[in-house]
């Protein structure tokens with residue numbers, strides 16, 4: 001063991017044992033971020049704050065929530081919403097937070113795609129991010145079941161039913177997931193466990209991994225420029241702050257994030273107190289009733305696009321049923337973003353609008369996702385079904401075409 | 417400047433998507449229905465311009481109505497316990513103390529004349545059908561006599577306060593024979609099994625209906641359930657506009673009891689956050705002035 005000399009202050013005492021000085025440098029004051037970034041680079045910090053809010057509000061809810069099909073609904077809507085002091089506040093923060101966190105996740109993801117931050121060394125950042133997206137999806141889905149309202153029940157019913165389409169094991173798989181032949185008490189208690197324990201733990205792990213994956217390739221910047229971080233850091237430390245291309249995480253980068261966070265929270269709290277219907281669907285204030293199918297069943301808004309990719313295939317093609325085709329398209333949609341770093345064959349790391357072909361692809365993809373989201377909510381009847389089919393098809397074509405488009409782009413720009 | 421442009425693009429994309437999946441999608445799934453009619457103009461069997469005679473009304477009510485209905489405020493208690501009344505009539509006949517106050521005059525007169533058509537229940541009790549509505553039609557009374565009954569009911573109805581207590585009285589008089597309100601610890605006067613057999617559907621507990629249906633829906637639905645739920649067995653109850661508003665207010669007081677707290681706290685939290693945002697902006701300006 002190293003020799004420890006008598007500490008002169010409490011700070012020093014801790015520093016000897018925990019290396020606080022070093023730690024703060026590595027994590028904060030000498031963790032370098034490019035200077036040339038805009039507010040879209042604050043989304044990650046917003047997400048961290050949102051996750052913290054969800055955990056804290058979730059812990060308060062957990063003190064009164066009862067995971068039992070006979071008690072869940074009233075424990076949420078009566079005990080938490082009306083009896084516990086400020087219980088309603090925690091529920092509103094939790095439910096609205098769970099919805100808004102997806103808005104920020106999508107902005108974060110599409111920022112990454114727009115600026116090409118998923119390739120040329122940043123593949124692991126992208127993969128860990130997609131892992132977080134999947135975990136949050138599972139967290140959102142399992143949480144939505146807990147209040148045991150009509151939409152909790154029927155969305156759970158419809159989504160678990162999807163797995164029934166998998167060949168051979170489908171039927172058994174559905175029973176295995178539900179813990180019963182239908183959505184029942186066993187389903188609620190296991191999703192409760194997933195929601196409050198296993199998935200949050202996995203999310204914590206994935207967040208740490210995501211941050212770690214950022215360390216070596218470093219954060220991208222608005223111009224997609226590659227430069228030597230050590231050289232720029234030296235400039236900064238030597239006092240040439242104005243000409244250095246980097247700034248430290250603390251206080252410079254975070255000061256900007258706090259400013260963005262402030263205005264974001266203003267918007268968030270407006271939603272929490274005055275405009276929460278989009279996140280707390282009215283239908284879910286009817287208690288779950290397995291004998292009474294609601295006239296319109298739809299998942300939370302953030303699942304609508306992939307739900308519509310599934311639903312778009314409503315007729316048989318070449319002897320394969322619409323249901324199977326939809327399931328295949330759905331599977332495709334759920335893994336394809338993960339493969340993006342390898343589908344983009346162009347070496348260009350530039351904002352999409354400066355890339356000759358990719359820009360069309362990017363904006364078409366955004367438009368298609370918006371159409372899918374919209375029609376995922378509308379009843380799939382008449383022309384709606386065909387728009388859904390068209391948009392679902394366009395989605396597949398876009399991703400199948402991406403390697404070819406980007407290959408052509410690579411040729412055009414000559415490897416730049 | 418550039419950042420404002422980015423913000424504008426994001427706001428536009430999010431705004432369009434939001435409009436599509438919320439206001440627009442809901443307007444497609446729940447089309448607008450015709451406005452509530454508080455004059456009940458389709459009911460016109462009785463000439464309601466006639467002035468009623470309270471004394472004569474009292475005689476008629478005591479001879480015809482109190483065999484089934486209690487009128488506590490006029491000193492007529494229920495003749496049998498609720499369970500027995502439910503067994504006899506299918507549903508417990510409501511106490512008529514508040515009838516003159518909560519029902520629209522035109523509706524009430526026409527209801528006494530012919531309950532089934534006033535309640536819009538002809539699909540359930542067709543003329544010449546096997547099922548009979550438990551309350552007889554008083555179409556043998558003259559319009560004058562019916563208006564006498566109405567006047568008497570109006571004269572005995574107590575005034576209620578403009579608060580939760582008053583709203584509760586209206587709710588229980590108008591809906592309480594069928595619907596429970598668990599979050600107010602109120603059980604429907606008719607026992608659960610009897611009411612299901614009588615109505616063919618269980619009247620739902622209304623504790624959270626202010627949230628699941630919303631004021632707008634309730635406003636049309638209570639006025640005439642057939643408009644939104646074709647062929648439902650829930651009757652048109654015939655409340656006047658004021659009584660209906662009291663019922664909806666009560667549903668909100670029970671179902672969304674923290675509304676006032678939420679709205680006032682909301683303003684404070686937003687004010688606090690705004691101050692934080694401004695301070696954060698000033699700090700950011702200071703820090704970044706050193707690096708730009």
Ligand code: HEM
Pocket residue numbers: 051054055056058059061062065076091094095097098099101136137139140141143144145146147195196200280284
């Ligand atoms: C460790 C962290 C968390 C805990 C302890 C927790 C706990 C809970 C509990 C007890 C409920 C049931 C009460 C209610 O419905 O309001 C709930 C609901 C819910 N949770 Fe979480 N949660 C956590 C994180 C998250 C995260 C990260 C998400 C985001 C995607 C999320 C999404 C939801 C949703 C959508 C509901 C349903 C809300 C509603 O309809 O009111 N939760 N959570």
